[in-house]
Amino acid sequence: MAHSAKLRLENLSMTFATPTGSFQALAPVNLDIATGKFVSLIGPSGCGKSTIFNIVAGLQIPSGGRVRIDGEDATGTIGRVGYMLQKDLLLPWRTVVDNIVLGMEIQGVPPREARDRALPYMKRYGLGGFENQYPSALSGGMRQRAALLRTLLLDNDVVLLDEPFGALDAQTKSQMQEWLLQIWADFGKTIIFVTHDVDESIYLSDEVCVMGTRPGRVIERMTVPLARPRPRSVVTHPDFIAMKQECMDLLNQQYAKPELAEAV
Amino acid sequence: MTYTTSSSSTLPMHQSASKAQTRPKQYRRLPVSREWPTWIIALIQLGIVAAVLAYWEIGARLGWIDSFFWSQPSAIWETFKIFFSTGSAYTDIAFTFRSTLLGFFFGTLAGSALGLSFWWSRNYAAIAQPYIICFESLPKLALAPLIILVFGMGLASKVAIAMALTLVVSTLTTYSGVKAVDRDSERLFYSLGANRWQVFTKLIIPSCLPWVISVLRVNIGLALTGSIVGEFIASQHGLGRTILYAGQTYEIALVWVAVAVLSALSIVMYLSVSWIETKLRKGVMH
Numbered sequence: 230m231a232h233s234a235k236l237r238l239e240n241l242s243m244t245f246a247t248p249t250g251s252f253q254a255l256a257p258v259n260l261d262i263a264t265g266k267f268v269s270l271i272g273p274s275g276c277g278k279s280t281i282f283n284i285v286a287g288l289q290i291p292s293g294g295r296v297r298i299d300g301e302d303a304t305g306t307i308g309r310v311g312y313m314l315q316k317d318l319l320l321p322w323r324t325v326v327d328n329i330v331l332g333m334e335i336q337g338v339p340p341r342e343a344r345d346r347a348l349p350y351m352k353r354y355g356l357g358g359f360e361n362q363y364p365s366a367l368s369g370g371m372r373q374r375a376a377l378l379r380t381l382l383l384d385n386d387v388v389l390l391d392e393p394f395g396a397l398d399a400q401t402k403s404q405m406q407e408w409l410l411q412i413w414a415d416f417g418k419t420i421i422f423v424t425h426d427v428d429e430s431i432y433l434s435d436e437v438c439v440m441g442t443r444p445g446r447v448i449e450r451m452t453v454p455l456a457r458p459r460p461r462s463v464v465t466h467p468d469f470i471a472m473k474q475e476c477m478d479l480l481n482q483q484y485a486k487p488e489l490a491e492a493v
Numbered sequence: 494m495t496y497t498t499s500s501s502s503t504l505p506m507h508q509s510a511s512k513a514q515t516r517p518k519q520y521r522r523l524p525v526s527r528e529w530p531t532w533i534i535a536l537i538q539l540g541i542v543a544a545v546l547a548y549w550e551i552g553a554r555l556g557w558i559d560s561f562f563w564s565q566p567s568a569i570w571e572t573f574k575i576f577f578s579t580g581s582a583y584t585d586i587a588f589t590f591r592s593t594l595l596g597f598f599f600g601t602l603a604g605s606a607l608g609l610s611f612w613w614s615r616n617y618a619a620i621a622q623p624y625i626i627c628f629e630s631l632p633k634l635a636l637a638p639l640i641i642l643v644f645g646m647g648l649a650s651k652v653a654i655a656m657a658l659t660l661v662v663s664t665l666t667t668y669s670g671v672k673a674v675d676r677d678s679e680r681l682f683y684s685l686g687a688n689r690w691q692v693f694t695k696l697i698i699p700s701c702l703p704w705v706i707s708v709l710r711v712n713i714g715l716a717l718t719g720s721i722v723g724e725f726i727a728s729q730h731g732l733g734r735t736i737l738y739a740g741q742t743y744e745i746a747l748v749w750v751a752v753a754v755l756s757a758l759s760i761v762m763y764l765s766v767s768w769i770e771t772k773l774r775k776g777v778m779h
Contacts, residue, residue, distance in 0.1 A: 286684045308686020318681045321779055322699045332685040335695075363779035383685065 233300055235414065235419045236285070236387050241294035243280050243445075254280050256444035257294060262419060264386070269422045269430035270436045271476065271481050277445020278423045278432055282389045285421075286312040298387060308336065311388035311418070315395050317376035319364035325375055326351065332383040350378055354408065370401040374408065381416055388418045403461070406433060410458075427476050430467060432459065439479045450457040456460035554744065564745040572746040573753075581735065582734045585751070586758060588730035589720055592648050596655020597716035603656065604663025605705045612671045612697050613689075629665060633657040634722050647726045655719035659712040663705065670704030671697060706770055713766045717759055732758070 245253040255277040262268050270278050283289035285296050287307035296304045303309050319328045329351065330343040338346075351357055354374060356367075364372060373393055380388060388400075393409075394402045406429065413420060424430050430437050434453055441448040454468050463469055546566050552558035553565035560568070576582045611618035637654050638705025644650035674697060682692045733754045739747035 288680055288683060307683050310684075311679075312684040314677060314681070318675070318678050320678070320699070321698070322702075322777055335682070335685045335687045335691055365779055376638055414680075 235264040235299065237297040239295045239297060241281065241284060241291050241296065243284065244292040253444040256446040258447055260447060262421065264419055265417055266436065267309040267413060267420045267422065269424060269433045269434040270440055271424060271427060271430045271437060272440030273442050273480065276440040276442040278440060280445065282312065282391055282423065285389060286310055286311045302489055304336060311380035311383055311385045313376055313393050315392045317372040319372055319375060321364055324361050324363055325356065325367065328364060329375055329382065330412050332379055336383065347382060350382065353492045354378065354412065369397055373397065373405060378450060381418065382411065386419055388420050390420060390422045392423055409433065427473055428464060431472055432464065437476060439476055441483050451475065529628060564749055568746045569749045573750045576747065576750050582754065584730050585732045585735050586754065589732045590758060592651035592720040593655060593716045596719055597659055600656035600659030600716065601663045601709065601712050604660040605667045608664045608667025608671060609698065609701060611668050614695065625664060628687045629661050637722050637726055641723065641727050646729060651720045651723035654723040655716040656721045658715040662708055662712060662715065666704050666708045667701050670701035674700045697754050703774065706773045706777065709766050709770050710763065713762050718763065
């Protein structure tokens with residue numbers, strides 16, 4: 230590779246002490262993600278996806294291993310990556326624009342400058358006119374958009390999205406997927422996307438990592454062989470279907486495990 | 494036995510049965526109550542007051558009711574006029590009102606600040622926990638004589654008693670608000686790179702404001718109670734003092750007057766605080 234990885238997980242592992250002995254949530258995970266790539270993580274519940282995100286965001290210290298961003302050791306530091314949860318977590322006492330500038334406000338950007346940065350993006354991405362309204366006035370899809378804008382407007386190159394569209398209905402979900410691809414093209418961030426929806430992961434990403442559970446680890450890493458821009462009709466393309474089949478086989482192997490029978 | 498068939502016949506075996514079984518099935522209807530118009534309700538409310546007053550006055554005059562122990566509306570009215578013209582009405586009202594408001598304000602403020610401070614350190618919260626529970630279960634009014642001993646007979650002791658009552662309520666409610674803050678919201682703030690002070694001012698305090706506001710109505714009542722009890726024990730002014738003094742000197746009419754004025758004062762304060770609460774809630778919750 231000519232350039233070094235934007236985000237590198239080196240031997241990342243996580244072990245918890247439980248009353249019945251130690252529990253390994255994450256077996257040593259090694260992952261390199263190049264700049265500007267869109268990578269999805271799919272896997273059953275308990276495969277460590279959220280643990281990885283918490284570690285990368287600095288909210289959890291790993292039992293072993295390191296996180297490197299642009300080559301620098303970033304383990305345990307907060308505020309270096311954008312992190313979006315499934316819940317939009319918009320603060321009800323702040324207006325929509327004040328919510329969107331929250332990240333910038335925390336990082337010390339002057340309020341005027343922060344607003345000036347946020348307003349054009351709000352207009353561009355369908356939130357124009359709602360600046361001084363409160364989150365209760367927004368629909369589910371718009372709330373997720375506001376939360377995503379909040380995440381993206383920080384100066385972080387890496388963005389972690391934890392099932393951001395999981396709570397939306399099917400139509401809103403596909404609109405949001407289009408919108409996300411648009412935003413990704415505009416902002417050029419490196420995105421790691423977690424989802425349970427195999428279709429979604431293949432449609433959106435450059436690479437898909439299938440994860441396994443007990444202990445959490447990456448089983449397989451596949452490149453998506455479809456050119457961009459991808460029309461919605463690509464979901465019936467033979468390559469798409471082949472890849473989907475492969476992912477589902479890997480996942481079903483996971484679900485067939487006896488330990489998982491009680492867990493799921 | 495012969496039986497005839499008709500167009501509305503039931504099964505033959507029921508024809509000789511009791512009448513109840515051949516009645517068509519009755520279905521219940523939704524119970525509906527019609528509400529009386531407001532003016533009728535208001536009229537009845539006033540009517541009740543008028544009837545009680547009339548019975549009292551007539552009863553006192555005719556001797557059914559002992560007017561020495563109960564007094565009567567006409568005497569109460571006369572005493573009311575004297576109380577407000579040459580009596581201590583205004584000083585008393587001002588005294589009670591002032592001590593109530595000060596106790597309410599400082600007690601709510603200190604209590605809320607204390608409750609919020611428990612977010613800051615879980616260790617400090619754990620240490621304080623048994624003391625708070627102890628203080629909360631104790632009837633604070635039992636401390637009133639001690640407080641008066643320490644703070645004297647003047648305004649300060651009444652404010653202190655009112656504060657003792659309101660502070661604990663505010664502390665516990667605010668602390669509940671602190672515990673109810675969404676963990677994920679805290680994580681969001683930290684993931685954005687916030688420090689503890691930013692989380693405290695931008696997340697915790699705004700989250701707890703609805704909780705603080707919700708107890709204002711309770712606190713004003715408690716503050717008034719605290720003031721009155723303090724005045725009962727030892728005071729030179731105040732409506733509570735007047736009630737006690739009048740009771741001890743058998744000026745029953747004055748007792749009623751003071752109680753009535755106190756009720757009016759308490760209603761005014763309660764309504765004002767309710768109004769403030771509504772305004773604040775609109776400003777804080779969207």
